[in-house]
Amino acid sequence: MLLPESCGQALALLAATPDAIPMAGGTDLLVHWPIRTAEHDRIYLDLSPLRDLKGVRWEDGALVLGGLATYWDVICDKRAALELPLLVEAARQVGAVQIQARGTWAGNIVNASPAADGVPVLMAYDAVVVLESVRGRTEVPLGEFYTGYKQMRRAADELVVAIRVPRRVYALQRFFKVGARRAQAIAKVGLAVTRSTAGWRVVAASMAPTIHRCPSLERLLEDGADIRSPDDLLPALTQDVSPIDDIRSSATYRRRVMARVLYDAVRGS
Numbered sequence: 001m002l003l004p005e006s007c008g009q010a011l012a013l014l015a016a017t018p019d020a021i022p023m024a025g026g027t028d029l030l031v032h033w034p035i036r037t038a039e040h041d042r043i044y045l046d047l048s049p050l051r052d053l054k055g056v057r058w059e060d061g062a063l064v065l066g067g068l069a070t071y072w073d074v075i076c077d078k079r080a081a082l083e084l085p086l087l088v089e090a091a092r093q094v095g096a097v098q099i100q101a102r103g104t105w106a107g108n109i110v111n112a113s114p115a116a117d118g119v120p121v122l123m124a125y126d127a128v129v130v131l132e133s134v135r136g137r138t139e140v141p142l143g144e145f146y147t148g149y150k151q152m153r154r155a156a157d158e159l160v161v162a163i164r165v166p167r168r169v170y171a172l173q174r175f176f177k178v179g180a181r182r183a184q185a186i187a188k189v190g191l192a193v194t195r196s197t198a199g200w201r202v203v204a205a206s207m208a209p210t211i212h213r214c215p216s217l218e219r220l221l222e223d224g225a226d227i228r229s230p231d232d233l234l235p236a237l238t239q240d241v242s243p244i245d246d247i248r249s250s251a252t253y254r255r256r257v258m259a260r261v262l263y264d265a266v267r268g269s
């Protein structure tokens, strides 16, 4: 285990040991630890001592989540509930309190599960991923971060040092996690919808190999189409998402449920 004392040291260690695996809360990395014994021999870079990556801070134009900001940090931030309530709603639905206290937003992004709960709300808020390495700093909009299943625009020597969430005035903000039960469940269908001066954002989770925005649905809403039932959303939805049948749900169920919850979200808006 590599134990850096500062962010600069962590980046230097990662540059010198490119196959080292950054570990934040460990709530994804350690899930398979008892059975995937080959992973015991890997080198881990423990990020937990890096104070400068902890917590959240408000700037004039954005909420900045540190690279180690946890769900609990956001749940405890009263301003987040007022300005960016979907962050709090999603955080409260991640695992249980123990996971909310350890799990980080950056870990949720880099783990890249198609069923993650933190990613859809960040994407619906146009969050930007701030990456740093010894080569410098780059910023990638979360909506453009994933390039395929578990593939992303992050090099092995880069750390997520922050996530910047723009502050805007929202006319509509909704998050839905449809699972087998309300707590400790993986989403069968996830949906985050926002409407602001920047336009509509419709983000689907558990509906494709990656969480992503739905351009056809966003266009439909932007054009002010007359949507009289969930069925009116299905043609655009089918262009945007390609759900699969798996142990949690069928593709047909996912499509129908997403149309239903989206219809409920946008009705009357």
Ligand SMILES: Cc1cc2nc3c(=O)[nH]c(=O)nc-3n(C[C@H](O)[C@H](O)[C@H](O)COP(=O)(O)OP(=O)(O)OC[C@H]3O[C@@H](n4cnc5c(N)ncnc54)[C@H](O)[C@@H]3O)c2cc1C
Pocket: 021, 022, 023, 024, 025, 026, 027, 028, 029, 030, 031, 047, 067, 068, 093, 094, 095, 096, 099, 102, 103, 104, 105, 106, 107, 108, 109, 110, 111, 115, 116, 117, 118, 158, 159, 160, 161, 184, 185, 186
């Ligand atoms: C019981 C249980 C319930 C759960 N419930 C949910 C749930 O309801 N919804 C949900 O979305 N998730 C859930 N999770 C998954 C997990 O808790 C989240 O994805 C969490 O956000 C992961 O954060 P972490 O800090 O623990 O990541 P880690 O496990 O430390 O790391 C995850 C990945 O991110 C990388 N990484 C972490 N931090 C950085 C960084 N700063 N820079 C670069 N790479 C980094 C790691 O190398 C690894 O690839 C659950 C997990 C458990 C064990």
